[in-house]
Amino acid sequence: MSIAYKRILLKLSGEVLAGDKKTGIDNDTVLSICTAVKAVADLGVEVGIVVGGGNFWRGRTSEHMDRTRADHIGMLATAMNSLALCDALEQLGADVRVQTAIEMRQIAEPYIRNRAIRHFEKGRVVIFGCGTGSPFFSTDTAAALRAVEINADVLLKATNVDGVYDKDPNKFADAVKFDEVEFKEVLARDIKVMDSTAFSLCKDNDMSILVFDLTDPNNIIKAVQGEKIGTLVRN
Numbered sequence: 735m736s737i738a739y740k741r742i743l744l745k746l747s748g749e750v751l752a753g754d755k756k757t758g759i760d761n762d763t764v765l766s767i768c769t770a771v772k773a774v775a776d777l778g779v780e781v782g783i784v785v786g787g788g789n790f791w792r793g794r795t796s797e798h799m800d801r802t803r804a805d806h807i808g809m810l811a812t813a814m815n816s817l818a819l820c821d822a823l824e825q826l827g828a829d830v831r832v833q834t835a836i837e838m839r840q841i842a843e844p845y846i847r848n849r850a851i852r853h854f855e856k857g858r859v860v861i862f863g864c865g866t867g868s869p870f871f872s873t874d875t876a877a878a879l880r881a882v883e884i885n886a887d888v889l890l891k892a893t894n895v896d897g898v899y900d901k902d903p904n905k906f907a908d909a910v911k912f913d914e915v916e917f918k919e920v921l922a923r924d925i926k927v928m929d930s931t932a933f934s935l936c937k938d939n940d941m942s943i944l945v946f947d948l949t950d951p952n953n954i955i956k957a958v959q960g961e962k963i964g965t966l967v968r969n
Contacts, residue, residue: 739779739886739960741780741884741885742779742780742888742958743782743783743877743889744784745785745892746783746819748873749789750894751764751815751819752789756789757789757790765822765825767948768822770952772826779958782854782860782881782884782886783819783861783862785812787809787811791804791810805869805870805871809863809864809865810864812863812864812865813834813836813842817832828859831859831861832863833846833849833850834863835863835866836864836867850884851884862876872931875931877889878931878932878933882936886941888941889944890957892946894947895945896946897912897964898912913962913965915965916969917937921933927967937969942967942969946965947963947964
């Protein structure tokens with residue numbers, strides 16, 4: 735089976751791991767996603783994953799909470815999700831490593847770029863937790879940063895919509911979906927694909943973004959094989 739990308743960075747939201755429960759971790763949902771990830775790895779694709787923490791923590795719960803502390807709590811939420819993904823992948827027989835941007839040596843490796851590359855070369859899936867390790871940056875930005883750092887061929891952004899539209903498809907019945915769109919057109923139309931920091935990082939480093947629907951986890955496999963799904967954003 736042919737593959738379109740040799741090394742990918744898959745961005746998962748935390749919310750998707752909760753399934754219909756909306757919060758926490760739904761084991762069946764996680765297992766179905768990881769089954770697709772394992773299938774991709776078995777094709778010979780080198781897989782890096784960045785996961786959010788929204789199923790546990792969504793920013794400040796109070797306007798009085800310090801933003802830095804709130805973001806640190808969010809980073810810990812991503813670490814929990816990273817361990818859950820790791821466990822599910824290992825149950826499926828995958829070789830996995832978790833690396834975190836905040837050091838927690840008893841449960842994960844610290845993020846070291848060269849070590850991550852070595853893991854890829856040995857056929858291991860690498861899950862990057864704790865975002866960038868710095869407050870005020872989203873996990874979208876962490877995904878863009880890791881994708882650039884590891885020289886990924888593409889950033890796969892798995893979402894709850896089937897691509898990028900010229901306007902909000904939930905509000906406008908005549909919204910038109912793009913199969914491909916350039917970064918400059920997304921900026922000109924002010925379409926929200928990722929937060930501005932993440933988007934600029936991808937644009938400036940020529941990192942293409944494939945936005946697709948994760949309702950069917952097999953879309954991860956289709957994306958890697960180059961099937962026409964979602965929307966490809968590129969220079």
